[in-house]
Amino acid sequence: xRPFELYLPTRLIFGKDTIERLxxxxxxxxxxxxxxxxxSIKRIGLYDKVKELLKGKKIIELPGIAPNPKVQSxxxxxxxxxxxxxxxxxxxxxxxxSDLSKLISCGAxxxxxxxxxxxxxxxxxxxxxxxxxxxxxxxxTGSEYDNSGVISxxxxxEKLPVFGDLNPVASILDPVYTFTVPANQTAAGAAxxxxxxxxxxxxxxxxxxxxxxxxxxxxxxxxxxxxAMAEPENYAARAELMQAxxxxxxxxxxxxxxxxxxVCHGIEHEISAYxxxxxxxxxxxxTPVWMRYSLSKDTAERFKQYGVNVWGLNKDGDAMExxxxxxxxxxxxxxxxxxxxxxxxxxxxxxxFGDMADHIEKFWFGDFRDALRPLERDDIVQILRNSL
Amino acid sequence: xRPFELYLPTRLIFGKDTIERLxxxxxxxxxxxxxxxxxSIKRIGLYDKVKELLKGKKIIELPGIAPNPKVQSxxxxxxxxxxxxxxxxxxxxxxxxSDLSKLISCGAxxxxxxxxxxxxxxxxxxxxxxxxxxxxxxxxTGSEYDNSGVISxxxxxEKLPVFGDLNPVASILDPVYTFTVPANQTAAGAAxxxxxxxxxxxxxxxxxxxxxxxxxxxxxxxxxxxxAMAEPENYAARAELMQAxxxxxxxxxxxxxxxxxxVCHGIEHEISAYxxxxxxxxxxxxTPVWMRYSLSKDTAERFKQYGVNVWGLNKDGDAMExxxxxxxxxxxxxxxxxxxxxxxxxxxxxxxFGDMADHIEKFWFGDFRDALRPLERDDIVQILRNSL
Numbered sequence: 001x002r003p004f005e006l007y008l009p010t011r012l013i014f015g016k017d018t019i020e021r022l023x024x025x026x027x028x029x030x031x032x033x034x035x036x037x038x039x040s041i042k043r044i045g046l047y048d049k050v051k052e053l054l055k056g057k058k059i060i061e062l063p064g065i066a067p068n069p070k071v072q073s074x075x076x077x078x079x080x081x082x083x084x085x086x087x088x089x090x091x092x093x094x095x096x097x098s099d100l101s102k103l104i105s106c107g108a109x110x111x112x113x114x115x116x117x118x119x120x121x122x123x124x125x126x127x128x129x130x131x132x133x134x135x136x137x138x139x140x141t142g143s144e145y146d147n148s149g150v151i152s153x154x155x156x157x158e159k160l161p162v163f164g165d166l167n168p169v170a171s172i173l174d175p176v177y178t179f180t181v182p183a184n185q186t187a188a189g190a191a192x193x194x195x196x197x198x199x200x201x202x203x204x205x206x207x208x209x210x211x212x213x214x215x216x217x218x219x220x221x222x223x224x225x226x227x228a229m230a231e232p233e234n235y236a237a238r239a240e241l242m243q244a245x246x247x248x249x250x251x252x253x254x255x256x257x258x259x260x261x262x263v264c265h266g267i268e269h270e271i272s273a274y275x276x277x278x279x280x281x282x283x284x285x286x287t288p289v290w291m292r293y294s295l296s297k298d299t300a301e302r303f304k305q306y307g308v309n310v311w312g313l314n315k316d317g318d319a320m321e322x323x324x325x326x327x328x329x330x331x332x333x334x335x336x337x338x339x340x341x342x343x344x345x346x347x348x349x350x351x352x353f354g355d356m357a358d359h360i361e362k363f364w365f366g367d368f369r370d371a372l373r374p375l376e377r378d379d380i381v382q383i384l385r386n387s388l
Numbered sequence: 389x390r391p392f393e394l395y396l397p398t399r400l401i402f403g404k405d406t407i408e409r410l411x412x413x414x415x416x417x418x419x420x421x422x423x424x425x426x427x428s429i430k431r432i433g434l435y436d437k438v439k440e441l442l443k444g445k446k447i448i449e450l451p452g453i454a455p456n457p458k459v460q461s462x463x464x465x466x467x468x469x470x471x472x473x474x475x476x477x478x479x480x481x482x483x484x485x486s487d488l489s490k491l492i493s494c495g496a497x498x499x500x501x502x503x504x505x506x507x508x509x510x511x512x513x514x515x516x517x518x519x520x521x522x523x524x525x526x527x528x529t530g531s532e533y534d535n536s537g538v539i540s541x542x543x544x545x546e547k548l549p550v551f552g553d554l555n556p557v558a559s560i561l562d563p564v565y566t567f568t569v570p571a572n573q574t575a576a577g578a579a580x581x582x583x584x585x586x587x588x589x590x591x592x593x594x595x596x597x598x599x600x601x602x603x604x605x606x607x608x609x610x611x612x613x614x615x616a617m618a619e620p621e622n623y624a625a626r627a628e629l630m631q632a633x634x635x636x637x638x639x640x641x642x643x644x645x646x647x648x649x650x651v652c653h654g655i656e657h658e659i660s661a662y663x664x665x666x667x668x669x670x671x672x673x674x675t676p677v678w679m680r681y682s683l684s685k686d687t688a689e690r691f692k693q694y695g696v697n698v699w700g701l702n703k704d705g706d707a708m709e710x711x712x713x714x715x716x717x718x719x720x721x722x723x724x725x726x727x728x729x730x731x732x733x734x735x736x737x738x739x740x741f742g743d744m745a746d747h748i749e750k751f752w753f754g755d756f757r758d759a760l761r762p763l764e765r766d767d768i769v770q771i772l773r774n775s776l
Binding site: 001002003004005006007008009011012013014015016018175207208209210211212213215216217219220223224235236239240243244247252255256 | 389390392393394395396397399402404563595598599601604607608611612623624631632643644
């Protein structure tokens with residue numbers, strides 16, 4: 001077992017009507033930046049509910065935060081924080097809104113461009129960030145329970161994580177707010193949660209407890225995503241997906257596991273940076289391709305374990321064969337959710353593959369040589385080609 | 389899925405030589421109460437190591453904290469805190485030392501007898517407790533990652549939990565410090581971890597993720613406890629037990645599960661209060677008896693799930709039969725670890741069974757009518773009788 005550090009200071013408040021806790025959570029704050037996305041929170045009445053609960057406080061709004069959230073929104077947010085003496089951030093939406101708010105929270109204490117903080121996390125000084133509160137409306141990224149965010153910079157074709165002790169103070173998780181998430185976004189969220197788990201689980205060495213938790217994560221999504229898509233208001237299915245979302249990125253899956261470079265996320269961020277595609281859709285394409293590329297006699301046992309414990313495959317038989325079946329099952333599952341299986345389906349060709357691989361080598365936090373199958377620059381290009 | 393709140397503010401620092409983090413963790417504190425137990429930390433060199441790392445600080449010692457820690461030690465500790473202007477607590481040892489230190493930490497802010505805080509948690513004012521740091525030497529109670537402790541009062545034959553936001557600030561978990569834990573204590577710790585899991589898992593209604601995590605917890609202990617007993621210096625086995633210890637009581641297993649009254653813990657605390665037996669030994673006796681008492685056509689599916697997913701029993705067949713096999717396996721496992729299977733082996737008879745049941749009805753935090761099989765006072769007496 002490897003050393004680990006686990007620090008989960010966010011108070012997760014899960015269940016129906018937990019939004020009612022908002023006034024108590026924010027009682028010591030007076031000037032609040034309310035960050036949200038494209039307006040779905042207005043359609044479901046959440047916007048009005050939040051405004052009503054926070055009556056009497058100064059609420060400054062930062063609407064329009066896009067999927068693959070753009071650094072310009074963080075710049076706008078930081079400006080608002082300064083103009084209005086904001087003392088707390090309230091992110092209402094999916095992972096993009098939470099991610100972007102994390103950059104605002106530390107950007108408010110930094111004199112330069114917030115993008116500097118993405119490129120150089122050392123510039124984020126410990127403790128120098130505004131308190132962030134989160135109301136989740138999409139089960140996917142896990143930003144509601146982790147310490148980081150992912151920010152896109154269209155000017156430079158970059159999509160990079162911002163790391164720091166940026167955990168929300170509290171996150172309100174009411175599965176009812178995900179009832180109106182459309183099927184395609186539910187599917188993409190499911191692929192994201194599964195990918196977080198694969199990135200942690202499909203490594204050189206696991207351990208009994210963390211492996212078991214990862215396998216339970218995968219079974220949870222595999223069971224509930226199709227139900228949530230077929231019956232959008234199925235509370236149990238939405239709730240299980242939301243619970244899984246929060247565990248995906250917070251570090252708990254990785255306790256004691258071999259360090260992982262998060263290969264599929266690294267590559268997908270490159271694709272999104274150039275083409276602004278849905279993160280989960282990109283992951284659904286890359287994951288089975290990466291699995292296939294990583295499968296060998298040396299790694300077959302790990303894939304076999306996945307196949308047996310997650311997909312219920314018969315454990316008797318050739319490890320390579322069972323491993324291949326497990327990968328087939330993964331690809332079929334994503335397809336059954338209506339997710340794409342080729343980059344070409346999204347109109348992407350090989351124009352930028354070389355630049356993407358170069359950029360990963362320079363900027364990605366993880367070393368791809370630590371992956372289940374160690375990967376060099378040319379392997380990245382090959383995985384991208386195999387995804388066409 | 390049920391509503392839940394999860395709040396895990398403790399920084400878990402896991403791995404070999406993580407004790408070296410101590411000076412940095414305590415850098416802002418100057419007058420430290422060092423709480424420990426019977427001297428094992430001296431034999432393994434940990435005491436000297438801690439003193440060396442904290443050179444230059446004022447260290448006041450509170451030694452001799454007993455298993456089933458006694459309220460008198462908390463009274464002594466509170467007195468020391470006042471006399472020496474203690475600004476942080478450092479608990480070095482097993483769960484007893486951590487539990488007791490939690491009562492000291494809030495007791496230092498309370499003018500009356502610390503036992504009042506056990507009887508009436510409302511008297512613990514939010515935020516009014518000394519920061520607690522923990523160095524763990526025994527995988528068992530999970531006190532290193534939870535918000536509560538268990539304190540015994542021999543004057544009143546009471547053993548009760550103290551509840552509050554009493555989570556340690558940080559816990560250092562180095563499996564090497566458990567290498568010298570004797571086989572019988574390793575076994576008792578294993579039974580304690582398994583019992584924490586059973587209390588959460590064997591309830592009326594689970595969910596995919598929490599069930600899977602509970603099952604992984606049980607598989608972890610079942611795999612590693614015998615190894616750790618046979619090879620006390622097996623790092624991997626000690627590490628997996630330590631990881632499981634921390635997850636047992638922190639609430640993460642219970643996320644979304646049916647509320648549990650923690651029946652076996654409730655009854656075992658009564659037995660320990662009268663007879664001061666080893667907590668894990670008492671749990672090893674009670675658990676299979678409680679399982680057998682709770683098994684019926686209505687509950688068989690839950691026990692079957694346990695048997696199939698934890699013990700690898702064949703899922704095809706009569707649920708009652710598989711459930712009974714699973715309970716047999718549990719009893720055999722505890723026996724194989726050298727744990728007792730009857731209260732009479734510990735010299736306990738039925739003298740106090742009535743008082744114990746009465747006391748549970750009055751003081752236990754959980755309602756036994758919420759248990760997998762709802763239990764009334766007379767059921768408690770019967771479970772105790774069946775344990776003789």
